[in-house]
Amino acid sequence: MSDKTHPSAQPPSKVALRLGNLPPRNKSFVGNFPRTPSQVNPENPPWPAFRGYHEYSFAYDVMGRRLPTILGKAIDDVVLTLNEQHDEDRMVDLVQCIDKMDELMDDLTNNRTLTPIPDDGEGDIPLWNKEIAKYFREKDFLSAPWLFAEAYKYRRLHSCFSQSKFWKDYDVFFRQKCDTFARSGTAVFELSSRFAHPFTYKQGTTEAEQLEARRLVFEELTQVCLWGNSTDLSLLIDMTEEDIKRLQSTGGEHLAATQKNILGNHLPKLWEKVKDLKGGRIDFVLDNAGFELFCDLVYADWLIQSGMCRDVHFHGKRFAWFVSDVTKNDWAWLINSCCYGRLFPEASQEDLSSLREMGKRWKHYEETGQFVYEQHPFWISGYTFWELIREAPDLFLNLSKSDLVLFKGDLNHRKLTYDCNAPASTSFYDAIGSLASTPGAPAVLSLRTIKSDVVVGLDQAVADRLDKEEPGWRISGKYAVVLLTNGKKGELVQFE
Numbered sequence: 001m002s003d004k005t006h007p008s009a010q011p012p013s014k015v016a017l018r019l020g021n022l023p024p025r026n027k028s029f030v031g032n033f034p035r036t037p038s039q040v041n042p043e044n045p046p047w048p049a050f051r052g053y054h055e056y057s058f059a060y061d062v063m064g065r066r067l068p069t070i071l072g073k074a075i076d077d078v079v080l081t082l083n084e085q086h087d088e089d090r091m092v093d094l095v096q097c098i099d100k101m102d103e104l105m106d107d108l109t110n111n112r113t114l115t116p117i118p119d120d121g122e123g124d125i126p127l128w129n130k131e132i133a134k135y136f137r138e139k140d141f142l143s144a145p146w147l148f149a150e151a152y153k154y155r156r157l158h159s160c161f162s163q164s165k166f167w168k169d170y171d172v173f174f175r176q177k178c179d180t181f182a183r184s185g186t187a188v189f190e191l192s193s194r195f196a197h198p199f200t201y202k203q204g205t206t207e208a209e210q211l212e213a214r215r216l217v218f219e220e221l222t223q224v225c226l227w228g229n230s231t232d233l234s235l236l237i238d239m240t241e242e243d244i245k246r247l248q249s250t251g252g253e254h255l256a257a258t259q260k261n262i263l264g265n266h267l268p269k270l271w272e273k274v275k276d277l278k279g280g281r282i283d284f285v286l287d288n289a290g291f292e293l294f295c296d297l298v299y300a301d302w303l304i305q306s307g308m309c310r311d312v313h314f315h316g317k318r319f320a321w322f323v324s325d326v327t328k329n330d331w332a333w334l335i336n337s338c339c340y341g342r343l344f345p346e347a348s349q350e351d352l353s354s355l356r357e358m359g360k361r362w363k364h365y366e367e368t369g370q371f372v373y374e375q376h377p378f379w380i381s382g383y384t385f386w387e388l389i390r391e392a393p394d395l396f397l398n399l400s401k402s403d404l405v406l407f408k409g410d411l412n413h414r415k416l417t418y419d420c421n422a423p424a425s426t427s428f429y430d431a432i433g434s435l436a437s438t439p440g441a442p443a444v445l446s447l448r449t450i451k452s453d454v455v456v457g458l459d460q461a462v463a464d465r466l467d468k469e470e471p472g473w474r475i476s477g478k479y480a481v482v483l484l485t486n487g488k489k490g491e492l493v494q495f496e
Helices: 058-083 088-109 125-135 146-162 174-182 185-195 207-230 241-247 252-259 267-274 291-305 328-340 349-368 385-391 393-399 409-416 460-469
Strands: 262-265 280-285 309-315 371-374 404-408 444-449 480-485
Touching: 058 088, 058 146, 058 174, 088 146, 125 146, 174 291, 174 328, 185 291, 185 349, 207 252, 207 267, 207 291, 207 444, 207 480, 252 262, 262 267, 267 480, 280 291, 291 309, 291 328, 291 349, 328 349, 349 371, 385 393, 385 409, 404 409, 409 444
Parallel strands: 262 480, 280 309, 280 404, 309 371, 404 444
Antiparallel strands: 444 480
16 A cells, blocks of 8 residues: 655655757747637737736736726816706716726726626617627636726726716816817918818829829828827827927928838838729728827818728727727717817917818718718727628628728737737738728728837748837837738628
Protein backbone atom coordinates (compact mmCIF):
# COMPACT_ATOMS: atom_id res chain seq x y z
CA MET A 1 0.00 0.00 0.00
CA SER A 2 1.45 3.40 -0.98
CA ASP A 3 2.10 5.87 1.83
CA LYS A 4 1.26 9.36 0.51
CA THR A 5 2.72 10.95 3.63
CA HIS A 6 6.21 9.48 3.20
CA PRO A 7 8.85 11.95 1.90
CA SER A 8 9.57 9.59 -1.01
CA ALA A 9 6.00 10.15 -2.30
CA GLN A 10 6.51 13.91 -2.74
CA PRO A 11 7.13 15.14 -6.30
CA PRO A 12 10.60 16.44 -7.09
CA SER A 13 10.98 20.20 -6.71
CA LYS A 14 12.65 20.54 -10.09
CA VAL A 15 13.55 18.32 -13.03
CA ALA A 16 16.38 19.49 -15.29
CA LEU A 17 16.24 18.36 -18.93
CA ARG A 18 18.85 18.84 -21.61
CA LEU A 19 17.05 19.98 -24.79
CA GLY A 20 19.99 20.44 -27.11
CA ASN A 21 18.54 18.27 -29.91
CA LEU A 22 15.02 19.75 -29.99
CA PRO A 23 14.02 22.48 -32.49
CA PRO A 24 14.81 26.05 -31.36
CA ARG A 25 12.18 27.87 -29.33
CA ASN A 26 9.90 30.17 -31.40
CA LYS A 27 9.77 33.40 -29.41
CA SER A 28 7.39 35.16 -31.85
CA PHE A 29 4.56 32.63 -31.53
CA VAL A 30 1.28 34.46 -30.82
CA GLY A 31 -1.34 31.73 -31.23
CA ASN A 32 -3.58 30.59 -34.04
CA PHE A 33 -4.81 33.96 -35.33
CA PRO A 34 -6.70 35.24 -37.12
CA ARG A 35 -9.67 33.15 -36.08
CA THR A 36 -11.85 31.78 -38.86
CA PRO A 37 -15.14 33.67 -39.43
CA SER A 38 -17.15 30.89 -37.76
CA GLN A 39 -15.10 31.35 -34.57
CA VAL A 40 -15.37 35.14 -34.44
CA ASN A 41 -17.84 36.75 -32.04
CA PRO A 42 -17.91 39.85 -29.79
CA GLU A 43 -16.03 38.05 -27.01
CA ASN A 44 -13.55 36.45 -29.46
CA PRO A 45 -12.46 38.92 -32.17
CA PRO A 46 -10.33 37.77 -35.13
CA TRP A 47 -7.20 38.66 -33.11
CA PRO A 48 -6.97 39.09 -29.30
CA ALA A 49 -9.17 41.86 -27.90
CA PHE A 50 -7.80 44.80 -25.94
CA ARG A 51 -9.18 44.75 -22.39
CA GLY A 52 -9.15 47.23 -19.57
CA TYR A 53 -6.73 45.23 -17.42
CA HIS A 54 -4.08 45.16 -20.20
CA GLU A 55 -1.49 47.57 -18.82
CA TYR A 56 0.33 47.65 -22.18
CA SER A 57 -2.80 48.96 -23.92
CA PHE A 58 -4.45 52.39 -24.07
CA ALA A 59 -7.52 50.56 -22.75
CA TYR A 60 -5.90 50.52 -19.30
CA ASP A 61 -5.68 54.32 -19.16
CA VAL A 62 -9.13 54.90 -20.67
CA MET A 63 -11.01 52.51 -18.39
CA GLY A 64 -9.05 53.37 -15.26
CA ARG A 65 -8.63 57.14 -15.57
CA ARG A 66 -10.26 58.79 -18.56
CA LEU A 67 -13.77 57.37 -18.29
CA PRO A 68 -14.13 58.25 -14.58
CA THR A 69 -12.81 61.75 -15.37
CA ILE A 70 -15.28 62.18 -18.22
CA LEU A 71 -18.16 60.93 -16.08
CA GLY A 72 -17.13 63.25 -13.25
CA LYS A 73 -17.24 66.25 -15.61
CA ALA A 74 -20.64 65.09 -16.87
CA ILE A 75 -21.98 65.05 -13.30
CA ASP A 76 -20.60 68.57 -12.81
CA ASP A 77 -22.46 69.68 -15.95
CA VAL A 78 -25.77 68.30 -14.67
CA VAL A 79 -25.26 69.91 -11.25
CA LEU A 80 -24.71 73.23 -13.04
CA THR A 81 -27.98 72.72 -14.93
CA LEU A 82 -29.75 71.77 -11.70
CA ASN A 83 -28.61 75.03 -10.08
CA GLU A 84 -30.12 76.98 -12.98
CA GLN A 85 -33.62 75.53 -12.42
CA HIS A 86 -36.53 76.95 -10.42
CA ASP A 87 -39.37 74.49 -11.07
CA GLU A 88 -39.59 71.89 -8.27
CA ASP A 89 -40.75 68.99 -10.46
CA ARG A 90 -37.94 69.51 -12.92
CA MET A 91 -35.39 69.79 -10.12
CA VAL A 92 -36.57 66.60 -8.40
CA ASP A 93 -36.52 64.78 -11.73
CA LEU A 94 -32.97 65.93 -12.43
CA VAL A 95 -31.74 64.98 -8.95
CA GLN A 96 -32.90 61.43 -9.68
CA CYS A 97 -30.80 61.51 -12.87
CA ILE A 98 -27.76 62.62 -10.85
CA ASP A 99 -28.35 59.76 -8.40
CA LYS A 100 -28.25 57.30 -11.30
CA MET A 101 -25.03 58.88 -12.56
CA ASP A 102 -23.53 58.42 -9.10
CA GLU A 103 -24.52 54.73 -9.25
CA LEU A 104 -22.82 54.43 -12.62
CA MET A 105 -19.67 56.05 -11.22
CA ASP A 106 -19.70 53.54 -8.38
CA ASP A 107 -20.08 50.62 -10.81
CA LEU A 108 -17.32 51.95 -13.06
CA THR A 109 -14.74 52.75 -10.38
CA ASN A 110 -15.40 49.48 -8.51
CA ASN A 111 -15.33 47.40 -11.71
CA ARG A 112 -18.73 45.82 -11.22
CA THR A 113 -20.42 43.24 -13.47
CA LEU A 114 -22.13 44.52 -16.61
CA THR A 115 -25.91 44.32 -16.20
CA PRO A 116 -28.71 44.53 -18.81
CA ILE A 117 -29.76 47.98 -19.98
CA PRO A 118 -33.18 49.02 -18.55
CA ASP A 119 -35.84 49.16 -21.26
CA ASP A 120 -36.36 52.85 -22.00
CA GLY A 121 -38.11 52.38 -25.34
CA GLU A 122 -35.03 53.02 -27.51
CA GLY A 123 -34.58 50.80 -30.54
CA ASP A 124 -31.12 49.66 -29.49
CA ILE A 125 -32.22 47.91 -26.26
CA PRO A 126 -32.76 44.46 -27.88
CA LEU A 127 -29.31 44.70 -29.50
CA TRP A 128 -27.61 45.54 -26.21
CA ASN A 129 -29.30 43.00 -23.99
CA LYS A 130 -29.00 40.17 -26.51
CA GLU A 131 -25.26 40.80 -26.77
CA ILE A 132 -24.82 40.95 -22.99
CA ALA A 133 -26.80 37.72 -22.52
CA LYS A 134 -24.96 35.80 -25.25
CA TYR A 135 -21.38 36.95 -24.72
CA PHE A 136 -20.85 39.02 -21.58
CA ARG A 137 -22.67 37.42 -18.66
CA GLU A 138 -20.54 37.85 -15.53
CA LYS A 139 -18.12 40.13 -17.40
CA ASP A 140 -17.13 43.39 -15.74
CA PHE A 141 -15.81 46.70 -17.05
CA LEU A 142 -12.21 45.47 -17.19
CA SER A 143 -12.64 41.86 -18.35
CA ALA A 144 -15.02 42.62 -21.24
CA PRO A 145 -13.37 43.77 -24.48
CA TRP A 146 -12.48 47.43 -24.16
CA LEU A 147 -14.62 48.58 -27.09
CA PHE A 148 -17.76 46.96 -25.68
CA ALA A 149 -17.13 48.07 -22.09
CA GLU A 150 -16.51 51.67 -23.14
CA ALA A 151 -19.64 51.78 -25.30
CA TYR A 152 -21.64 50.17 -22.46
CA LYS A 153 -20.63 53.02 -20.14
CA TYR A 154 -22.03 55.61 -22.56
CA ARG A 155 -25.25 53.63 -23.02
CA ARG A 156 -25.66 53.42 -19.25
CA LEU A 157 -25.07 57.17 -19.07
CA HIS A 158 -27.95 57.78 -21.47
CA SER A 159 -30.14 55.50 -19.32
CA CYS A 160 -29.63 57.90 -16.42
CA PHE A 161 -31.87 60.35 -18.30
CA SER A 162 -33.94 58.32 -20.74
CA GLN A 163 -36.57 57.27 -18.19
CA SER A 164 -36.96 60.71 -16.65
CA LYS A 165 -40.00 62.92 -17.24
CA PHE A 166 -38.34 66.16 -18.28
CA TRP A 167 -34.74 65.27 -19.23
CA LYS A 168 -35.00 62.35 -21.66
CA ASP A 169 -32.87 64.02 -24.34
CA TYR A 170 -30.42 65.83 -22.08
CA ASP A 171 -26.88 65.91 -23.49
CA VAL A 172 -24.28 66.18 -20.73
CA PHE A 173 -21.61 67.03 -23.32
CA PHE A 174 -23.50 69.70 -25.28
CA ARG A 175 -21.84 72.64 -23.52
CA GLN A 176 -18.39 71.21 -24.23
CA LYS A 177 -19.17 70.65 -27.89
CA CYS A 178 -20.51 74.17 -28.37
CA ASP A 179 -17.63 75.76 -26.48
CA THR A 180 -15.00 73.93 -28.52
CA PHE A 181 -16.55 75.05 -31.81
CA ALA A 182 -16.78 78.62 -30.53
CA ARG A 183 -13.00 78.51 -29.95
CA SER A 184 -12.37 77.26 -33.50
CA GLY A 185 -12.94 80.56 -35.33
CA THR A 186 -9.52 80.77 -37.00
CA ALA A 187 -9.92 77.39 -38.70
CA VAL A 188 -13.63 77.91 -39.43
CA PHE A 189 -13.04 81.18 -41.32
CA GLU A 190 -10.01 79.73 -43.11
CA LEU A 191 -12.47 77.36 -44.78
CA SER A 192 -15.58 79.54 -45.08
CA SER A 193 -13.63 82.35 -46.76
CA ARG A 194 -12.46 79.88 -49.42
CA PHE A 195 -15.69 77.96 -50.04
CA ALA A 196 -18.54 80.43 -49.46
CA HIS A 197 -18.80 81.09 -53.18
CA PRO A 198 -19.76 78.21 -55.48
CA PHE A 199 -16.96 76.18 -56.99
CA THR A 200 -16.06 77.29 -60.56
CA TYR A 201 -13.30 76.69 -63.10
CA LYS A 202 -11.05 79.32 -64.60
CA GLN A 203 -12.40 80.59 -67.89
CA GLY A 204 -11.07 78.75 -70.93
CA THR A 205 -9.81 75.65 -69.13
CA THR A 206 -9.87 72.35 -70.96
CA GLU A 207 -11.67 69.24 -69.71
CA ALA A 208 -8.33 67.73 -68.66
CA GLU A 209 -7.45 70.90 -66.74
CA GLN A 210 -10.83 70.85 -65.01
CA LEU A 211 -10.26 67.24 -63.98
CA GLU A 212 -6.86 68.17 -62.55
CA ALA A 213 -8.39 71.13 -60.70
CA ARG A 214 -10.98 68.81 -59.16
CA ARG A 215 -8.27 66.34 -58.13
CA LEU A 216 -6.22 68.99 -56.34
CA VAL A 217 -9.19 70.36 -54.40
CA PHE A 218 -10.50 66.87 -53.68
CA GLU A 219 -7.20 65.66 -52.22
CA GLU A 220 -6.73 68.77 -50.07
CA LEU A 221 -10.32 68.71 -48.78
CA THR A 222 -10.00 65.00 -48.00
CA GLN A 223 -6.99 65.85 -45.85
CA VAL A 224 -8.87 68.70 -44.17
CA CYS A 225 -11.65 66.23 -43.42
CA LEU A 226 -9.09 63.74 -42.11
CA TRP A 227 -7.20 66.07 -39.77
CA GLY A 228 -10.39 67.78 -38.59
CA ASN A 229 -10.79 64.52 -36.64
CA SER A 230 -8.01 65.68 -34.30
CA THR A 231 -10.59 67.51 -32.17
CA ASP A 232 -11.94 64.60 -30.13
CA LEU A 233 -13.26 65.84 -26.78
CA SER A 234 -12.96 62.44 -25.12
CA LEU A 235 -9.19 62.72 -25.59
CA LEU A 236 -8.70 66.47 -25.05
CA ILE A 237 -9.18 66.39 -21.27
CA ASP A 238 -6.46 68.97 -20.49
CA MET A 239 -5.91 70.84 -23.78
CA THR A 240 -5.60 74.63 -24.01
CA GLU A 241 -7.13 76.86 -26.67
CA GLU A 242 -3.74 77.13 -28.40
CA ASP A 243 -3.48 73.33 -28.51
CA ILE A 244 -6.89 73.17 -30.19
CA LYS A 245 -5.92 75.81 -32.77
CA ARG A 246 -2.75 73.90 -33.59
CA LEU A 247 -4.70 70.67 -34.12
CA GLN A 248 -7.25 72.44 -36.32
CA SER A 249 -4.78 74.17 -38.63
CA THR A 250 -6.04 73.81 -42.21
CA GLY A 251 -3.48 75.87 -44.11
CA GLY A 252 -1.71 74.43 -47.14
CA GLU A 253 1.70 74.39 -45.44
CA HIS A 254 0.26 72.44 -42.51
CA LEU A 255 -1.34 69.89 -44.86
CA ALA A 256 1.90 69.43 -46.79
CA ALA A 257 3.79 68.91 -43.54
CA THR A 258 1.30 66.38 -42.21
CA GLN A 259 0.84 64.35 -45.41
CA LYS A 260 4.01 62.44 -44.59
CA ASN A 261 2.25 61.31 -41.40
CA ILE A 262 -0.47 59.49 -43.35
CA LEU A 263 1.05 56.05 -42.89
CA GLY A 264 -1.48 54.04 -44.89
CA ASN A 265 -2.36 56.35 -47.75
CA HIS A 266 -4.95 55.30 -50.35
CA LEU A 267 -5.61 58.87 -51.52
CA PRO A 268 -4.50 58.16 -55.12
CA LYS A 269 -6.60 54.98 -55.14
CA LEU A 270 -9.55 56.94 -53.75
CA TRP A 271 -9.31 59.54 -56.50
CA GLU A 272 -9.28 56.84 -59.17
CA LYS A 273 -12.42 55.42 -57.54
CA VAL A 274 -14.44 58.64 -57.57
CA LYS A 275 -13.00 60.85 -60.33
CA ASP A 276 -15.58 59.78 -62.92
CA LEU A 277 -18.48 59.81 -60.47
CA LYS A 278 -21.36 62.02 -61.62
CA GLY A 279 -24.53 62.55 -59.64
CA GLY A 280 -23.65 59.79 -57.20
CA ARG A 281 -24.35 59.20 -53.53
CA ILE A 282 -21.73 59.39 -50.77
CA ASP A 283 -22.39 58.55 -47.12
CA PHE A 284 -20.60 59.95 -44.07
CA VAL A 285 -20.67 57.88 -40.89
CA LEU A 286 -20.00 60.86 -38.65
CA ASP A 287 -17.65 61.15 -35.71
CA ASN A 288 -17.19 64.42 -33.81
CA ALA A 289 -19.52 67.41 -33.60
CA GLY A 290 -18.26 70.97 -33.83
CA PHE A 291 -15.28 71.71 -36.04
CA GLU A 292 -14.97 68.20 -37.45
CA LEU A 293 -18.64 68.22 -38.51
CA PHE A 294 -18.04 71.66 -40.03
CA CYS A 295 -15.18 70.18 -42.11
CA ASP A 296 -17.43 67.28 -43.15
CA LEU A 297 -20.11 69.72 -44.36
CA VAL A 298 -17.58 71.80 -46.30
CA TYR A 299 -16.32 68.60 -47.97
CA ALA A 300 -19.82 67.34 -48.77
CA ASP A 301 -20.82 70.76 -50.09
CA TRP A 302 -17.91 70.72 -52.53
CA LEU A 303 -18.72 67.14 -53.63
CA ILE A 304 -22.20 68.34 -54.63
CA GLN A 305 -20.95 71.52 -56.30
CA SER A 306 -18.36 69.60 -58.31
CA GLY A 307 -21.10 67.40 -59.73
CA MET A 308 -19.66 64.22 -58.28
CA CYS A 309 -22.61 63.80 -55.90
CA ARG A 310 -26.30 64.43 -56.18
CA ASP A 311 -26.90 63.77 -52.49
CA VAL A 312 -24.90 63.08 -49.33
CA HIS A 313 -26.25 61.01 -46.44
CA PHE A 314 -24.95 61.68 -42.93
CA HIS A 315 -25.22 59.02 -40.20
CA GLY A 316 -25.18 60.30 -36.62
CA LYS A 317 -26.05 59.08 -33.14
CA ARG A 318 -29.49 59.09 -31.53
CA PHE A 319 -28.14 60.51 -28.26
CA ALA A 320 -24.92 61.71 -26.59
CA TRP A 321 -22.16 59.22 -27.38
CA PHE A 322 -18.42 59.08 -26.65
CA VAL A 323 -18.49 62.74 -25.54
CA SER A 324 -18.33 64.53 -28.89
CA ASP A 325 -20.12 62.30 -31.41
CA VAL A 326 -22.69 64.05 -33.59
CA THR A 327 -26.37 63.96 -32.60
CA LYS A 328 -29.30 65.50 -34.49
CA ASN A 329 -29.23 68.47 -32.09
CA ASP A 330 -25.51 68.99 -32.78
CA TRP A 331 -26.24 68.91 -36.51
CA ALA A 332 -29.05 71.47 -36.28
CA TRP A 333 -27.11 73.67 -33.84
CA LEU A 334 -24.07 73.89 -36.10
CA ILE A 335 -25.97 74.81 -39.28
CA ASN A 336 -28.25 77.29 -37.49
CA SER A 337 -25.26 78.83 -35.68
CA CYS A 338 -23.55 79.37 -39.03
CA CYS A 339 -26.67 81.19 -40.25
CA TYR A 340 -27.74 83.12 -37.16
CA GLY A 341 -25.28 82.60 -34.31
CA ARG A 342 -22.92 85.09 -32.67
CA LEU A 343 -20.19 82.73 -31.60
CA PHE A 344 -17.28 84.77 -32.97
CA PRO A 345 -17.57 88.37 -31.67
CA GLU A 346 -14.09 89.35 -32.89
CA ALA A 347 -14.62 88.14 -36.48
CA SER A 348 -14.80 90.57 -39.39
CA GLN A 349 -18.05 91.18 -41.27
CA GLU A 350 -16.49 89.52 -44.32
CA ASP A 351 -15.76 86.34 -42.35
CA LEU A 352 -19.20 86.28 -40.76
CA SER A 353 -20.86 86.81 -44.15
CA SER A 354 -18.93 83.90 -45.65
CA LEU A 355 -20.04 81.65 -42.79
CA ARG A 356 -23.68 82.68 -43.14
CA GLU A 357 -23.54 82.06 -46.88
CA MET A 358 -22.38 78.50 -46.31
CA GLY A 359 -24.96 77.90 -43.59
CA LYS A 360 -27.80 79.07 -45.84
CA ARG A 361 -26.62 76.82 -48.66
CA TRP A 362 -26.52 73.83 -46.30
CA LYS A 363 -30.07 74.57 -45.14
CA HIS A 364 -31.11 74.62 -48.78
CA TYR A 365 -29.47 71.23 -49.30
CA GLU A 366 -31.52 69.90 -46.39
CA GLU A 367 -34.74 71.26 -47.87
CA THR A 368 -34.04 69.74 -51.29
CA GLY A 369 -32.91 66.35 -49.96
CA GLN A 370 -29.29 66.79 -51.01
CA PHE A 371 -28.20 66.62 -47.36
CA VAL A 372 -29.92 63.75 -45.53
CA TYR A 373 -29.39 63.13 -41.81
CA GLU A 374 -30.06 59.60 -40.47
CA GLN A 375 -29.65 57.96 -37.04
CA HIS A 376 -30.05 54.18 -37.06
CA PRO A 377 -30.06 52.43 -33.63
CA PHE A 378 -27.21 50.16 -34.71
CA TRP A 379 -24.71 53.02 -34.52
CA ILE A 380 -25.24 53.25 -30.74
CA SER A 381 -25.15 49.50 -30.09
CA GLY A 382 -22.23 47.54 -28.62
CA TYR A 383 -21.65 45.60 -31.83
CA THR A 384 -18.72 46.13 -34.18
CA PHE A 385 -19.39 46.70 -37.86
CA TRP A 386 -18.50 43.08 -38.60
CA GLU A 387 -22.01 42.34 -37.26
CA LEU A 388 -23.79 45.09 -39.22
CA ILE A 389 -25.07 42.77 -41.94
CA ARG A 390 -26.51 40.26 -39.47
CA GLU A 391 -27.83 42.63 -36.80
CA ALA A 392 -29.01 45.52 -39.02
CA PRO A 393 -29.81 44.18 -42.51
CA ASP A 394 -32.00 47.21 -43.23
CA LEU A 395 -29.04 49.51 -42.61
CA PHE A 396 -26.80 47.37 -44.81
CA LEU A 397 -29.34 47.56 -47.66
CA ASN A 398 -29.40 51.33 -47.27
CA LEU A 399 -25.60 51.61 -47.37
CA SER A 400 -25.39 49.22 -50.32
CA LYS A 401 -26.98 51.97 -52.46
CA SER A 402 -24.05 54.28 -51.82
CA ASP A 403 -21.10 54.82 -54.14
CA LEU A 404 -18.80 55.36 -51.16
CA VAL A 405 -19.31 55.11 -47.39
CA LEU A 406 -16.84 57.30 -45.55
CA PHE A 407 -16.24 56.27 -41.93
CA LYS A 408 -14.85 59.15 -39.88
CA GLY A 409 -12.53 58.92 -36.92
CA ASP A 410 -11.01 56.59 -34.42
CA LEU A 411 -14.11 54.99 -32.89
CA ASN A 412 -15.56 54.09 -36.28
CA HIS A 413 -12.19 52.64 -37.29
CA ARG A 414 -12.09 50.56 -34.11
CA LYS A 415 -15.57 49.23 -34.88
CA LEU A 416 -14.62 48.53 -38.51
CA THR A 417 -11.57 46.49 -37.49
CA TYR A 418 -13.04 44.76 -34.40
CA ASP A 419 -10.63 46.76 -32.22
CA CYS A 420 -8.27 43.83 -31.76
CA ASN A 421 -4.52 43.26 -31.74
CA ALA A 422 -4.11 42.50 -35.43
CA PRO A 423 -0.66 42.78 -37.03
CA ALA A 424 -0.15 46.25 -38.51
CA SER A 425 0.46 44.63 -41.91
CA THR A 426 -3.08 43.19 -42.00
CA SER A 427 -4.80 44.48 -45.12
CA PHE A 428 -7.76 46.80 -44.61
CA TYR A 429 -9.85 44.37 -46.69
CA ASP A 430 -9.15 41.53 -44.25
CA ALA A 431 -9.44 43.76 -41.18
CA ILE A 432 -13.04 44.87 -41.85
CA GLY A 433 -14.31 41.37 -42.64
CA SER A 434 -17.78 41.03 -44.12
CA LEU A 435 -18.18 44.75 -44.74
CA ALA A 436 -15.59 44.36 -47.50
CA SER A 437 -16.37 40.89 -48.81
CA THR A 438 -20.17 40.50 -48.73
CA PRO A 439 -22.03 40.78 -52.05
CA GLY A 440 -23.57 44.24 -52.28
CA ALA A 441 -21.11 45.80 -49.83
CA PRO A 442 -20.36 49.44 -50.70
CA ALA A 443 -16.90 50.89 -51.12
CA VAL A 444 -15.63 51.72 -47.63
CA LEU A 445 -13.22 54.53 -46.77
CA SER A 446 -11.73 55.08 -43.32
CA LEU A 447 -10.42 58.57 -42.55
CA ARG A 448 -8.75 58.21 -39.18
CA THR A 449 -6.18 60.01 -37.09
CA ILE A 450 -4.66 57.23 -34.99
CA LYS A 451 -5.60 57.56 -31.31
CA SER A 452 -5.80 53.97 -30.06
CA ASP A 453 -3.93 50.69 -30.26
CA VAL A 454 -5.42 48.97 -33.31
CA VAL A 455 -3.49 49.74 -36.51
CA VAL A 456 -3.86 47.96 -39.87
CA GLY A 457 -3.02 48.63 -43.51
CA LEU A 458 0.61 49.58 -42.82
CA ASP A 459 4.02 48.29 -43.78
CA GLN A 460 5.00 46.16 -40.77
CA ALA A 461 8.51 47.62 -40.81
CA VAL A 462 7.08 51.14 -40.38
CA ALA A 463 5.01 50.03 -37.39
CA ASP A 464 7.97 48.22 -35.84
CA ARG A 465 10.20 51.27 -36.25
CA LEU A 466 7.63 53.59 -34.68
CA ASP A 467 7.02 51.16 -31.82
CA LYS A 468 10.75 51.40 -31.09
CA GLU A 469 11.36 55.10 -31.74
CA GLU A 470 8.00 56.63 -30.68
CA PRO A 471 6.31 54.26 -28.21
CA GLY A 472 3.26 56.54 -27.94
CA TRP A 473 2.63 56.92 -31.67
CA ARG A 474 -0.54 54.80 -31.66
CA ILE A 475 -2.39 57.17 -29.33
CA SER A 476 -0.85 60.58 -30.09
CA GLY A 477 -3.07 61.64 -33.02
CA LYS A 478 0.12 62.63 -34.88
CA TYR A 479 -0.34 59.93 -37.52
CA ALA A 480 -3.28 58.95 -39.70
CA VAL A 481 -4.57 56.48 -42.26
CA VAL A 482 -6.69 56.85 -45.39
CA LEU A 483 -7.76 53.29 -46.22
CA LEU A 484 -10.15 52.09 -48.94
CA THR A 485 -11.86 48.89 -50.03
CA ASN A 486 -13.70 48.81 -53.34
CA GLY A 487 -16.67 46.82 -52.11
CA LYS A 488 -19.00 44.68 -54.21
CA LYS A 489 -21.70 47.15 -55.19
CA GLY A 490 -24.16 45.78 -57.72
CA GLU A 491 -23.88 42.19 -56.59
CA LEU A 492 -27.08 40.65 -55.25
CA VAL A 493 -27.52 41.20 -51.51
CA GLN A 494 -28.59 38.03 -49.71
CA PHE A 495 -29.07 37.42 -46.00
CA GLU A 496 -28.75 34.15 -44.13
